[in-house]
Amino acid sequence: MRVAIIGAAGRMGKVLIEAVDGTDGLELGAAIVEPGSTLVGADAGEVAGIGRLGVKLAGGLDDVRDDFDVLVDFTFPDLTLANAEFCRENGKKLVIGTTGMSEAEKEQLALAAESVPVVFAPNMSVGVNVALNLLRTAAQALGDDYDVEIIEAHHRHKKDAPSGTALRMGEVVADALGRDLKTCAVYGREGFTGERSRKEIGFETIRAGDVVGDHTVLFATEGERIEITHKASSRMTFAKGAMRAALWLKGKPAGLFDMQDVLSLK
Numbered sequence: 308m309r310v311a312i313i314g315a316a317g318r319m320g321k322v323l324i325e326a327v328d329g330t331d332g333l334e335l336g337a338a339i340v341e342p343g344s345t346l347v348g349a350d351a352g353e354v355a356g357i358g359r360l361g362v363k364l365a366g367g368l369d370d371v372r373d374d375f376d377v378l379v380d381f382t383f384p385d386l387t388l389a390n391a392e393f394c395r396e397n398g399k400k401l402v403i404g405t406t407g408m409s410e411a412e413k414e415q416l417a418l419a420a421e422s423v424p425v426v427f428a429p430n431m432s433v434g435v436n437v438a439l440n441l442l443r444t445a446a447q448a449l450g451d452d453y454d455v456e457i458i459e460a461h462h463r464h465k466k467d468a469p470s471g472t473a474l475r476m477g478e479v480v481a482d483a484l485g486r487d488l489k490t491c492a493v494y495g496r497e498g499f500t501g502e503r504s505r506k507e508i509g510f511e512t513i514r515a516g517d518v519v520g521d522h523t524v525l526f527a528t529e530g531e532r533i534e535i536t537h538k539a540s541s542r543m544t545f546a547k548g549a550m551r552a553a554l555w556l557k558g559k560p561a562g563l564f565d566m567q568d569v570l571s572l573k
């Protein structure tokens with residue numbers, strides 16, 4: 308499978324290039340940076356810090372149309388949706404890690420997935436996907452007696468909040484408790500907020516320094532609390548998950564899948 312990485316000079320882009328290079332069954336077919344970037348034409352491996360790979364950074368998908376089978380996209384919503392349309396038109400598979408999409412944007416992505424296979428997940432690490440199952444089990448067993456709060460911390464450059472992972476954790480817990488996250492979520496608290504309501508799910512966001520990605524779901528009642536925590540210490544954990552997703556897509560029909568499908572956790 309020939310892989311293209313878009314956003315190749317970004318924090319995830321560079322690690323994804325390294326991960327493709329280290330994965331049997333995958334080869335780097337193309338790497339794309341912003342059009343007009345001074346990096347266009349530079350060697351993708353050198354930009355990623357792993358030495359020459361012989362793949363020149365391109366300034367757009369049109370320039371590498373015939374060079375890849377699957378696009379790996381960890382960028383931002385507008386660009387990801389444009390890329391999904393390109394993949395739909397050109398019959399390319401997609402692995403998407405981009406977070407911060409609105410409901411309308413997710414619906415647009417689902418339309419592209421009617422024509423090509425797409426893995427779309429806010430967190431590609433095995434650990435977080437196992438944690439999602441632990442959360443479902445915990446929420447079902449604990450029920451409405453336990454208050455649920457979700458706390459996440461990321462590096463100072465992160466643009467969306469709460470993180471996609473925190474929102475997915477909230478969806479899983481809300482679903483297990485028979486609630487709708489759209490109506491029970493409370494995002495941050497300030498001022499005279501009154502007492503906490505029993506069924507709300509609270510989100511707290513920390514942005515600081517170089518934190519790769521920490522998530523804690525707290526279940527608390529009178530007399531005890533349980534915390535389920537995942538801490539990522541290297542972006543390679545996300546990149547390796549994306550490589551598993553790319554390999555898994557081989558031979559798959561059109562459709563929208565997530566990492567729970569890839570890891571057989573459903």
Ligand SMILES: NC(=O)C1=CN([C@@H]2O[C@H](COP(=O)(O)OP(=O)(O)OC[C@H]3O[C@@H](n4cnc5c(N)ncnc54)[C@H](OP(=O)(O)O)[C@@H]3O)[C@@H](O)[C@H]2O)C=CC1
Nearest residue numbers: 314316317318319340341381382404405406429430431545
């Ligand atoms: N699902 C998962 O497991 C994970 C998801 N993420 C998500 O991945 C996304 C990216 O995160 P991160 O790598 O930190 O962000 P970065 O900002 O470091 O990376 C995005 C890159 O895209 C580049 N870019 C901008 N416009 C274009 C264009 N038109 N064509 C090609 N490239 C372009 C940017 O260049 P420039 O800076 O010059 O604008 C930048 O290098 C976020 O949504 C994040 O939440 C992150 C980690 C794990």
Ligand SMILES: O=C(O)C1=N[C@H](C(=O)O)C[C@H](O)C1
Nearest residue numbers: 406429430465470471472520
């Ligand atoms: O922006 C990041 O860095 C990360 N984003 C993802 C998210 O929003 O959940 C996953 C990971 O925690 C890193």
